[in-house]
Structures are given as C-alpha cells and as structure tokens.
Amino acid sequence: MLTDEPPVLQARDLHAGYRGVPCVRGVDLDVHPGEVVVVLGPNGAGKTTTLLTMAGALPGLGGDVLWRGAPTKAPLHRRVGDGLGVVPEERSITSRLSVLDNLRIGAGPVERALELFSELRPLLGRRAGLLSGGEQRMLATARALAAGPSVLLADELSLGLAPMIVSRLMRALREAADQGATVLLVEQHARKALAVADRAYILQRGAVVWSGTADEARRNLRRIERAYLGQDGAGARD
Numbered sequence: 300m301l302t303d304e305p306p307v308l309q310a311r312d313l314h315a316g317y318r319g320v321p322c323v324r325g326v327d328l329d330v331h332p333g334e335v336v337v338v339l340g341p342n343g344a345g346k347t348t349t350l351l352t353m354a355g356a357l358p359g360l361g362g363d364v365l366w367r368g369a370p371t372k373a374p375l376h377r378r379v380g381d382g383l384g385v386v387p388e389e390r391s392i393t394s395r396l397s398v399l400d401n402l403r404i405g406a407g408p409v410e411r412a413l414e415l416f417s418e419l420r421p422l423l424g425r426r427a428g429l430l431s432g433g434e435q436r437m438l439a440t441a442r443a444l445a446a447g448p449s450v451l452l453a454d455e456l457s458l459g460l461a462p463m464i465v466s467r468l469m470r471a472l473r474e475a476a477d478q479g480a481t482v483l484l485v486e487q488h489a490r491k492a493l494a495v496a497d498r499a500y501i502l503q504r505g506a507v508v509w510s511g512t513a514d515e516a517r518r519n520l521r522r523i524e525r526a527y528l529g530q531d532g533a534g535a536r537d
C-alpha cells in the first residue's frame with residue numbers, strides 16, 4: 300500500500316556510527332504509514348547502524364530522526380511505549396525460557412502471536428534455545444507483531460534461513476502492513492524482501508546510492524545486484 304500520508308518515521312541527513320566516528324553519512328529515508336520499506340546493501344554498508352539509530356537504540360551523530368513528523372532523541376524504550384517494535388539482528392529471545400514464556404514476556408497477547416504464527420503452537424513447551432534458527436526468528440517476529448506496533452523495524456530476518464521460511468516471514472510482515480502497521484526492514488536477501496516491499500533504499504558505504512519503488516527495483520534487479528550488492532549477487536541466492 301502506497302500512501303500520501305506524511306512519513307511516520309524519517310531520517311534526515313542522518314549521520315550515525317560508533318564512538319563519535321560516523322559510518323553512516325547523510326542518509327535521507329522516509330517510511331510512510333502502511334508501507335513496507337526495505338533497506339538493502341552489502342555487509343558493512345551501515346544498514347544495522349541506520350536502523351538502530353532510527354530506533355533510538357544508538358545516539359545519532361548528526362542530522363535528525365523524525366518520529367511522526369517531530370525530531371526525536373528519545374531512547375528506544377520510550378519509542379517502544381509509543382508504538383515502535385524492533386526485531387534486532389542479534390538473538391532477541393531468551394534461550395532458557397520456553398516458547399510460551401518468551402511469548403508471555405512480550406507486550407502483546409500470546410494468542411495473537413499464535414494466530415500470526417500457528418507453527419509455534421506445537422512448540423510452546425520447548426525451550427527457545429532448542430528451536431531451529433527459523434523457528435527462533437518466527438518466535439521473535441510473532442512476539443513483536445503480537446504487540447501491534449504501529450511501526451516495526453526488523454533487521455535481517457532472513458539471515459541463514461531456508462528460502463521457504465524467509466518467504467513465510469516476509470509474508471507476515473506484508474500482512475501486518477496490510478492491516479495498518481508500517482514496516483522498515485533491513486535485508487541482504489533482496490529478492491525475497493522486494494517481493495513484499497513497497498519501496499527500497501540501497502546503502503553502500505554508509506550512503507544511499509539508490510532508492511525507488513520496489514517494483515522498479517524488481518524490474519532492474521540484475522543491474523542493481525551487479526552495481527550495488529556485489530558481483531556474487533548477494534541477496535539473490537535463489
């Protein structure tokens with residue numbers, strides 16, 4: 300769904316990095332209500348850094364992050380209280396707790412998470428640490444979506460997962476957006492992400508080098524992969 304509504308989340312000339320050294324420089328990025336926006340780019344391009352800074356998990360080094368049109372420096376927990384959901388790149392579930400207990404400590408109803416990912420139902424009693432990689436990502440995604448975030452930021456949901464599971468996760472994000480959520484997704488898996496996205500940005504060495512509709516990106520995928528995502532076609536392995 301493409302909308303004319305003003306962006307719900309925006310980066311304006313954003314500079315971000317670590318210990319005062321920027322690795323993201325001058326990024327402009329808009330996420331409109333109801334959109335799925337994907338940020339693509341090779342390893343080390345600054346995708347995670349951009350996402351964490353837009354989430355308020357990392358302080359920016361310059362420029363602005365705008366939340367519902369107003370510049371914000373609010374820390375992550377305050378933005379979460381205001382409708383932001385995050386599925387981080389690193390493991391976010393608690394390994395020693397059961398699937399059920401992981402869902403219980405989420406901000407949304409357990410039953411909602413199980414409606415979204417019924418695959419988790421037979422696994423409720425299992426320790427989360429014993430789940431497969433794909434099941435763990437489903438658990439983290441189900442928990443985040445069950446909270447009904449107005450904006451969900453997700454980092455590399457597909458990393459190391461079988462294509463079918465990647466499609467399953469992408470579909471869940473698309474459905475959430477179709478039901479009114481807004482999604483900003485960081486991915487190396489260009490093909491699968493573009494299949495559900497409305498718009499795309501490509502980052503290279505900390506800067507936006509391409510942006511356009513997902514449709515445009517899909518039509519020019521070969522060229523985009525060659526030019527921006529590395530000759531090996533990173534993100535296009537199937």
Ligand SMILES: Nc1ncnc2c1ncn2[C@@H]1O[C@H](COP(=O)(O)OP(=O)(O)O)[C@@H](O)[C@H]1O
Binds near residue numbers: 345
């Ligand atoms: N915690 C950190 N401390 C210092 N440098 C980091 C840290 N995390 C990432 N970087 C560096 O910042 C750059 C961008 O990284 P990142 O945003 O993780 O890229 P991507 O998510 O696109 O792979 C890389 O050069 C990376 O080495």
Ligand SMILES: [Mg+2]
Binds near residue numbers: 454
């Ligand atoms: Mg990353």
